[in-house]
Amino acid sequence: MSGQELHPLSKYIRKGAQPHTHCSGCGNGIIAQSFLRAVDAVGIPKEKLVCVAGIGCSGWIPSPFFDVDTLHVTHGRPIAFATGVKLGNPNLEVVVFTGDGDASAIGGNHLIHAARRNIGVKVICVNNMIYGMTGGEVAPTTPRGVKTTTTPFGNLERPFDLSRLVVAAGGTYVARWTTYHIAALVAAMKKALTRKGFAFLEVVSHCPVHYGRRIGISDPVQMMRWFQKQSVTIEKARGMSEQELADKFVVGEFVDIDVPDLNQMYEQLFEAAKRESD
């Protein structure tokens, strides 16, 4: 193939799975590339990586494009399925791709319990603040007042702060970045992939088609500029009032602690059971 250079990450792309299905200007491409860079840098062998996809645009990041074992499951349940995969084979690196609706509306129960039990599953939650795939309905993460197809007079409800929710539920690695903060995003993904316990990485992503359009920023580059302008680090946010933070994206690492993960707890249980029966 003279004159044609392959992308260094192309080995992770399943043959015949293209063209992709994301809209022009979607943040999913940035997230896909950031993730594969992290996988490559950490050196996870392809046969050890399992991607579990939920329902929604985010699920289509790994499914079917990544050339690894991929389990594309029912709406809201990827973390539950991933828990079974990780308990079934602890040697696998199990990564969930889920959206804000998938993870915190229909699947909210699984999210908090996975964090609580510290199962060594890594969750990449693409938060575009709306249901993008189905045409732009309000999500649990949609800010108050935003008009969507199901809130034509503006959203009456308060949005979830997903990262803080997972911290409260016991997450041992929790970080939030946006699709603007690519270097930080890759670094956080690398970190998440090297942690043993439950890791939650919230990626605030731009959906120009179904979210940006509704808030008057239908251009993807403008949306990323908006992320840049509205983001404040956790450190800086500490000195700001709730009012000042109302329309900001607080980014950074919320927690990074070492707590025995569930597989390690099972190992201890197996050892104890063995001693007892010996």
Place this chain on the structure above:
Amino acid sequence: MSQLLPRTRGVYIQMEDEIAAIGSVIGASWTGLKAMTATSGPGFSLMQENIGYAVMTETPCVIVDVQRAGPSTGIVSAPMQGDVIQARHGSHGEYEIIALAPSSAQEMFDMTVRAFNLAEQYRTPVIVLADETVAHMREEVVIPEESSLTITNRRVPSSRDEASKAFLSASVAPMPVFGRGFAAHVTGSSHDEYGMRKASAPEAIDRIVRTINAKIAPHTREISTTEKTMLEDADTVLVAYGSCARSAEYVVKQARQKGLRVGLLRLMGIWPFPHEDVKEALKSARHVIVLENNLGQLFPEIERVAPESAETVFVPPEIIGTLHRPAYVLGQITREVS
């Protein structure tokens, strides 16, 4: 199980809800393990979507449903066979399922082993459709030596080449379990014969629906077995399954003592419904009496294959949610026969 599994490095986990329970079972199955979950009534309702996912993705797994009196929370500790149709058609879409009906504590053990074997053989979820009486009764159970058990294991491809073959052309394709370099793509969405999503081609879903039905239906006789008691000369045949079959067994003995020619056809597997077997067993019956602890969920299937010349009636217990009282059933038989 929570006590026994850790000794063999088996994982027992109590998930946050039944949706997660069946989800994690399916996930574990894809790592190559045998996995099961158990529930009753409401939990079985919650599991239905993911049971459909297991059917669609051809994931072997076992679900024990102990039927309670319902709908809804109903009565936890009363027997009813209200989930018979749900076991067959509980998830949306067109599919075939396997459901076994134990009627003793021994069969709770035997049929759970068999359920795993069938799940592995046909790459499909298998339901052990028990009922409250069977699950709560205490009676002798003989746990056989492991070496005397028949154990079936799923076929796994020998290479990625084999794994990437068109699997929908095989009756039961080998399962590309995770962690072995197969790069399996597993999806509950409509997919082509290579596993790639084909969400808008009717030809793709047509192929899947036909495949997942055709791998089970032709094997109905081997899957859904029956037990025939005193049928040779019987002019009256009781048809029953689960705990009802225990009452029926007793009724047959009593009826024989009275000189009535009564036999029992016990269904050990109810889905796929053993049409041919039941038809054969009933062919010389003059009276067919179907005992179920519901308002007749399996009755239409039985009525369909009963001989036209026979009188086919449905007899629920006097009070649904209790067992069939033998004297009551005997009275019904006497009334029918006379």
